[in-house]
Amino acid sequence: xxENGGPVRQPNHKxxxxxxxxGWSIDDVADELCKLAGSLEEPAxxxxxxxxxxxxxxVRSPRPRYVRLLCRxxxxxxxxxxxxxxxxxxxxxxxxxxxxxWYYQVLVCELLGMPAEAAGFRMTPPIA
Numbered sequence: 706x707x708e709n710g711g712p713v714r715q716p717n718h719k720x721x722x723x724x725x726x727x728g729w730s731i732d733d734v735a736d737e738l739c740k741l742a743g744s745l746e747e748p749a750x751x752x753x754x755x756x757x758x759x760x761x762x763x764v765r766s767p768r769p770r771y772v773r774l775l776c777r778x779x780x781x782x783x784x785x786x787x788x789x790x791x792x793x794x795x796x797x798x799x800x801x802x803x804x805x806x807w808y809y810q811v812l813v814c815e816l817l818g819m820p821a822e823a824a825g826f827r828m829t830p831p832i833a
Contacts, residue, residue, distance in 0.1 A: 714763040719787030721761045723779045731757045738774050750774065772813055783813040 724734055732754035742750050752771065759765040767775060772788050783789045 716763045717761050717787040
């Protein structure tokens with residue numbers, strides 16, 4: 706928590722890296738997402754540079770539709786783009802039930818039509 710009681714923001718350096726690697730501005734990413742959605746015959750996404758900036762700064766996380774589009778746009782997995790939280794490595798710190806992150810990771814893989822194992826995710830939920 707920050708001093709004012711809000712959550713600590715975690716900037717998404719991976720997403721920023723892949724954007725900069727292509728020489729794109731934040732507005733370019735928004736435009737490319739709109740073009741991609743159109744080419745897939747999907748409704749136009751309500752995305753703009755401000756939204757992409759919030760994702761990169763960690764102010765907001767993209768919704769599943771945008772995660773799927775970002776993965777297609779950058780040709781990277783959600784994990785490679787920093788769009789899913791890293792799994793807890795310490796067995797003692799795991800919850801008794803599967804984490805929401807695990808379900809989210811599997812959902813993203815299913816939406817992308819790729820096996821979760823290929824993206825490096827376990828198909829069995831992490832249970833202590």
